[in-house]
Amino acid sequence: xxxxxxHPLLSVAALVAGYGRPVVGPVDFxxxxxxxxxxxxxxxxxxxxxxxxxxxxxxxxxxxxxxxxGVEISWxxxxxxxxxxxxxxxxxxxxLTGASAAGLPPWLAARLDERLDRLSGGQLQFLHLWACLQAxxxxxxxxxxxxxLDPQGVAALGAAIAARAAAGAGIVLVSHDDDFVAAAxxxxxxxxxxxxx
Ligand SMILES: Nc1ncnc2c1ncn2[C@@H]1O[C@H](COP(=O)(O)OP(=O)(O)OP(=O)(O)O)[C@@H](O)[C@H]1O
Numbered sequence: 001x002x003x004x005x006x007h008p009l010l011s012v013a014a015l016v017a018g019y020g021r022p023v024v025g026p027v028d029f030x031x032x033x034x035x036x037x038x039x040x041x042x043x044x045x046x047x048x049x050x051x052x053x054x055x056x057x058x059x060x061x062x063x064x065x066x067x068x069x070g071v072e073i074s075w076x077x078x079x080x081x082x083x084x085x086x087x088x089x090x091x092x093x094x095x096l097t098g099a100s101a102a103g104l105p106p107w108l109a110a111r112l113d114e115r116l117d118r119l120s121g122g123q124l125q126f127l128h129l130w131a132c133l134q135a136x137x138x139x140x141x142x143x144x145x146x147x148x149l150d151p152q153g154v155a156a157l158g159a160a161i162a163a164r165a166a167a168g169a170g171i172v173l174v175s176h177d178d179d180f181v182a183a184a185x186x187x188x189x190x191x192x193x194x195x196x197x
Contacts, residue, residue: 008032009071009139009170010054014063017046017053022061024049029189031139031170036161038181039174041191047174048078050191051141054172067139074137078144080128083116090116090127099134103163105156121148129157133164140164142173146180158184 008030016025024046031037039047052058054065055075067073074097090112094101101112108126116124125148133140142161146154161184165171175181181188 009068011066016062017049033168034165036165036171036185038185038188040181040188042193045191045193051143072137073139074132074135075141076132088116089113093131097131097135099131122153126153140169140171146177
């Protein structure tokens with residue numbers, strides 16, 4: 001049963017974020033338990049930049065990001081950790097984030113004991129997603145999660161996101177794939193593209 005709450009896990013107000021200068025915002029939204037919120041917009045509109053600020057890593061020029069007390073964040077970045085040459089297998093990766101392997105699709109569960117650098121790009125992407133999604137976090141940030149996934153992987157990802165939200169997580173999902181955003185998210189914040197005024 002979904003764990004709904006009137007108190008947001010995350011509140012973003014008039015947030016402006018960027019690097020040497022602002023590249024996105026002002027943006028406002030809240031995220032409650034059980035919600036999947038989409039951040040959509042064209043390439044370069046600042047979706048990844050926003051996620052990095054939500055995760056506490058980016059530069060905030062104005063506005064606020066408030067987390068409810070005790071909230072833990074799990075952040076899947078577009079760039080996966082380099083694993084070539086490292087003798088780490090899938091089971092060990094999941095153990096590192098405290099993610100359970102229960103419910104992993106069979107096509108990946110069968111390869112859990114293999115080294116990560118022997119998996120395909122799509123298999124590695126799904127495992128990385130799973131390690132973030134199933135970590136013991138309250139807020140989960142996903143950056144272009146469908147990258148490298150085939151239709152089977154996209155379907156399994158959609159199911160995993162829905163199940164994790166139903167179990168009480170709040171999820172912010174960044175994607176340029178409007179069909180996936182429409183299917184996976186209950187609400188969408190659309191960022192404008194083009195040069196800032
Ligand atoms: N490390 C950085 N330093 C300076 N500018 C950056 C940096 N990373 C991104 N940018 C700029 O910030 C703007 C927003 O980039 P961002 O990656 O957040 O957009 P995005 O919507 O996630 O794009 P995409 O869909 O292509 O991933 C772009 O103009 C980009 O060039």
